[in-house]
Amino acid sequence: MSSYHKKITLTQLQQSLGRVHLKERKPLQHRLCPVCKKGKLVTLNTFTARGPPGYWMEKLRKQSNK
Structure with a gap:
């Protein structure tokens, strides 16, 4: 849907x-x-x-x- 139709259609759907x-x-x-539930995990790589x-x-x- 285009942004214009989303505004109108979503509003109408939410109302009905x-x-x-x-x-x-x-x-x-x-x-x-996950083991001790106390230590904080640090993200090293994504x-x-x-x-x-x-x-x-x-x-x-x-x-x-190994």
Whole structure:
């Protein structure tokens, strides 16, 4: 949809269907250590949507085969 139609259509849909109210959830604890639940995790590297490069995956395979 174009931006113009989104403004009009979404407003009309919200009026006819009502607004959606989501339940509140606990905040994510993705920065806590999964083992001790106390230590803080630090991001060292991030990858694009394509994932890690091939040489990186090869290093991981070699490490897990030890």
